[in-house]
Amino acid sequence: MISQKALDKNMIIINPGKVLDNNNAHEMADTISTAQAEGYKHIILDMRELEFLSSAGVGSILSAVDVSRKKGGDIILCNASKKILHILEVLDLRDYLTIKPNEEAAKEFCITKD
Amino acid sequence: MIVIKQKPTILFPAELTVGFLSDFYSQLDNLLQDSPGEIELDCSALDRVTSIHVSTLWQVHIMCQQASIPLRLSSVKYGLERVLRVLDLYHLLVDEGKGEVEIDGTETKYAASLQLRFKVTVEDINRALDKFRDFLMRLNLGEICAFDLETVFYEVATNIRLHGGLNKDDSVLFTASLANDRISLLFVDPGILFDPTRKASTCDQQQRNYRNLSRGLGLRMIKRMMDDISYERVNNRLNVLTLEKKFI
Numbered sequence: 456m457i458s459q460k461a462l463d464k465n466m467i468i469i470n471p472g473k474v475l476d477n478n479n480a481h482e483m484a485d486t487i488s489t490a491q492a493e494g495y496k497h498i499i500l501d502m503r504e505l506e507f508l509s510s511a512g513v514g515s516i517l518s519a520v521d522v523s524r525k526k527g528g529d530i531i532l533c534n535a536s537k538k539i540l541h542i543l544e545v546l547d548l549r550d551y552l553t554i555k556p557n558e559e560a561a562k563e564f565c566i567t568k569d
Numbered sequence: 570m571i572v573i574k575q576k577p578t579i580l581f582p583a584e585l586t587v588g589f590l591s592d593f594y595s596q597l598d599n600l601l602q603d604s605p606g607e608i609e610l611d612c613s614a615l616d617r618v619t620s621i622h623v624s625t626l627w628q629v630h631i632m633c634q635q636a637s638i639p640l641r642l643s644s645v646k647y648g649l650e651r652v653l654r655v656l657d658l659y660h661l662l663v664d665e666g667k668g669e670v671e672i673d674g675t676e677t678k679y680a681a682s683l684q685l686r687f688k689v690t691v692e693d694i695n696r697a698l699d700k701f702r703d704f705l706m707r708l709n710l711g712e713i714c715a716f717d718l719e720t721v722f723y724e725v726a727t728n729i730r731l732h733g734g735l736n737k738d739d740s741v742l743f744t745a746s747l748a749n750d751r752i753s754l755l756f757v758d759p760g761i762l763f764d765p766t767r768k769a770s771t772c773d774q775q776q777r778n779y780r781n782l783s784r785g786l787g788l789r790m791i792k793r794m795m796d797d798i799s800y801e802r803v804n805n806r807l808n809v810l811t812l813e814k815k816f817i
Contacts, residue, residue, distance in 0.1 A: 477727050478691060509723055510787035517786075538716045545793045546786060 457486055465528070466565050467495040468558070473504050475512030484515040487530070491519065496528030497565035501558060503534035508542050520552065529553050529568065533561040578609040578643075579629075585621050597629065601636040608633055613644035618652045618709055626653075630662055647747065648709045651816075682746040689730040689741060689758075697743065698723055704745060710752075714816060717794040718745075718752065721812060724787045725756050733760025733808075751796070756810045763808060764800045765791065 457479065459469045467490050471483055490498050500516065520530050533555045535543070543549050555561040577600055582589070600608065610629060615622060633640040642662065653659040683704040687697040701722050705715040722743070729741055735758065742757040765788055792798060797813040 476723070477731070507720075507723075509720070509727070510790050511727075513786055538713065541713055541716065542720070542790070545790060 457482055459486060459490065461495070462499075462562065465495060465569065466497045466499065466562065468499040468501055470501045470503070471505055471512070474507045475505060475515070476507060476509035477511040480509070480511035480515040483512065484518060487515070487519040488522070491522055491526070496523065496526055497568070498523060498528070498530045499558065499561045499565070500530060500532045501534050502532055502536070502539055505536065505539055508539050513542065513546060513548070516552075517548070527568075529565070531555055531561045531564055533558050577605045577607075578611055580611045580613075581615060581622075581626070583614045583616065585625060590625065593625075594628065594632070597632060601632060601638055604636075605638060607639040607641055609641045609643050611643050612646065612649055615646060615649050616707060618649050622649075623652060623656065623658070626662065627658065646707070648707050652709055655816075682744060684745075685743045686740045687726070687743065688737065689726070689733065689735045689739065690737070691730075694723070694726045694730060697726065701743075701745065708747065708752075710816060714814070718754070718814060721754065721791050721794050721814075724791050725754075725810065725812075728763075728765075728787055729756070729758050729760055729808075732763065733758055735760050751813050751815045754795075754812045754814075756808070756812075758808050759806060760808055762802055764802070765810065766798050766800045 456472045457469065458472070459467055461467045469483075469486055469490065472479075475483055487498055498519070516530060516532075523530050531553045532543075534557055535554060540549070540554070543552060543554070553564065555564055579597065579600075597608075608629075610626070630640055640662070650659065653662060683701065685697050685700055687693040698719060702715075702719055705718055708715075710718075726741065726743075729735065735741075739759050742755075744753075744755040746753050746755075791812070795812040795814045797811075799811045801809045801811075803809050
């Protein structure tokens with residue numbers, strides 16, 4: 456189940472839950488775009504629970520990255536497991552996406568970027 | 570637990586504790602002193618194989634060898650066979666005139682397979698994926714290798730569901746089979762013609778416009794996670810997709 460928590464007026468953290476696949480990729484995309492529309496520049500995706508990521512799930516994240524970056528912010532992935540990082544590597548996205556080891560590093564990145 | 574029959578058979582247990590092993594070796598030693606014609610080690614309880622199982626098996630082999638008594642393995646499941654082959658122990662424990670290995674009845678020699686038929690609904694695909702995961706777990710594959718395979722299953726099955734134009738009553742036949750060092754996945758579906766091997770990859774390492782990367786991600790994952798992909802349209806009616814992956 457997708458959950459979210461605002462950290463401050465610029466930063467929000469979203470937890471996609473255990474699975475991000477075709478069944479909830481649309482919900483994820485909507486959650487991110489709603490956060491962007493509400494003015495959150497930095498969207499941290501906490502992947503700590505995520506065990507399965509399908510191509511649709513990746514797409515739901517990718518489609519929002521440009522939007523955040525054009526507003527001077529970013530979408531930052533953190534706490535991704537070895538399996539999830541492997542998916543991103545297979546798709547050549549490790550360098551494109553902003554990936555941090557944990558929530559603290561993700562927050563620090565956002566603050567530094569501001 | 571040792572069951573002594575006319576032809577001594579030892580049941581190799583799934584759970585091995587320090588206390589058990591001490592008694593086990595002691596009883597095996599006593600058995601070997603009776604100079605039986607051969608010792609049979611029944612491996613039917615071994616579903617998941619750990620390093621303790623392998624080292625115990627090796628110790629039994631050494632003890633039998635030192636006593637000049639052949640050791641014969643029976644009911645070897647594919648997981649154990651595969652581990653022994655990866656460790657280069659299979660030929661030492663099985664070959665060299667020590668007798669044949671009986672492979673568990675549901676699997677054929679050097680091969681194991683799973684066959685499923687599922688409808689293209691989210692629920693059925695998830696159920697089939699769970700069964701495939703269970704099958705992969707029994708094979709003792711590497712974590713990432715198994716993860717690639719279940720991901721590919723999901724991507725192919727979902728692709729068929731979303732784009733195959735199948736009816737509710739149509740079903741997909743899926744087979745996973747192993748031989749030697751590779752696993753083959755076969756999907757047969759009665760959907761509209763779709764040859765994924767002809768779809769050009771949208772990935773261009775030089776390309777910096779990552780917006781385009783959102784398209785065709787599923788196909789890209791499938792192609793990169795598997796070593797070989799082949800497609801055939803049969804009787805102008807069936808899509809037959811075969812994917813192969815070498816064990817890592």
